[in-house]
Amino acid sequence: MESLVETYRILIENTDTTFFRFLHSEINWKNRLIAIMGARGVGKTTLLLQHIKRYNDLQNTLFVFADDLYFSEHRLYHTAAEFYKNGGKHFYIDEIHKYSDWSKEIKMMYDHFPDLQIIFTGSSVLELFKGSADLSRRAILYNMPGLSFREYLNMSLEKEFTSKTLNEIITNKVEISGISRPLPLFEQYLQYGYYPFFKEDEYEQRLRNVVNQTLENDIPIYANMNISTSKKLKQLLYIIAQSSPFKPNFTKIGEMIGVHRNQVNDFMFYLEKAGMIIQLRNHTGGIRELGKVEKVYLSNTNLINALAEGKPDKGNLRETFFLSQMNVKHNVTSSPSADFMIDDYIFEVGGKNKIQQQIKGVSNAYLVKDDIEFGYMNSIPLWTFGFNY
Secondary structure: OHHHHHHHHHHHHOOOOOOOOOHHHHOOOOOOEEEEEEOOOOOHHHHHHHHHHHHOOHHHEEEEEOOOHHHHOOOHHHHHHHHHHOOOOEEEEEOHHHOOOHHHHHHHHHHHOOOOEEEEEEEOOOOHHHOOOOOOOOOEEEEEOOOOHHHHHHHHHOOOOOOOOHHHHHOOOOOOOOOOOHHHHHHHHHHHOOOHHHHOOOHHHHHHHHHHHHHHHHHHHHHOOOHHHHHHHHHHHHHHHHHOOEOOOHHHHHHHHOOOHHHHHHHHHHHHHOOOEEEEEOOOOOOOOOOOEEEEEEOOHHHHHHHOOOOOOHHHHHHHHHHHHHOOOOOEEEOOOOOEEEOOEEEEEEOOOOOHHHHOOOOOEEEEEOOOOOOEOOEEEHHHHHHOO
């Protein structure tokens, strides 16, 4: 136990609390059992450490990594029991997906230690409530995406810009005082601003490591894949990277990577859950993940720049940015008359010379234009949608 405490205290001492992700203020930290899920590299570990440093008593709090060598000889439950008996109040567990029987032991902690708060993070690929123990009636689940453009500005420039509602965005009420030229900063974000480690050296290599770890470890372990199958998963992602956005033909893709079309559908599901792609579905009464898949995108523009060979397609970058930002707070679907639909609003995404012809006569329709700084009437600057969260 002493080694766990030592590691935890060193981490806390070196944790910076000058910038908090948007999700921190949306979590009800009073709940007894909290699950924070998300793709690799989006900042889940930092979020926990920041909250501990700012709001918890370090003496009655413990933070552990689920894959710590300590747990090769000790059970997580027994560690929690010892901590609880010695006055522990808050038990934080990072990367719970790396620990076998995690759901069963979390349930036991929750049931046996009524005064112990348990907060854990895990890979977004996990089916959290389909483990060996049902946590659906106990855990409050939060999903953590990568940085929005707003968060990137706040983190890189030490600003405090606030998020905006969809109505505020489409009525051109996004203002960034002190920044006269947002477009150069926007271009930076598209290339290397989605993941919080953008301030570190070798960003693209770090991003490729995130991709490789997701494809070679996270998904194969969860889906019980062998090495040859996981290689096909990587083939599929690179096909998507070269082609997105594209309308998927599962039979054709299956022939390209040597698997049945049904297995391609499974692969798409895993990649989406892991935060590697977004599948844009058609409108089916607004119920997420039930519509037919119309297009497949990489999940963010940084992945496009890292994985697409040559110069990325500008139209692809624009649409991917819009979808990645708006998909966090809204159910974004395809539109029969334009690119996207959110509730009753229609959005056509393009460059500054995009004209009204495609949405002429369509109610609640907007042109989302890249390469413009300010909006007018139903023409909205693309970068302002980065203030959605």
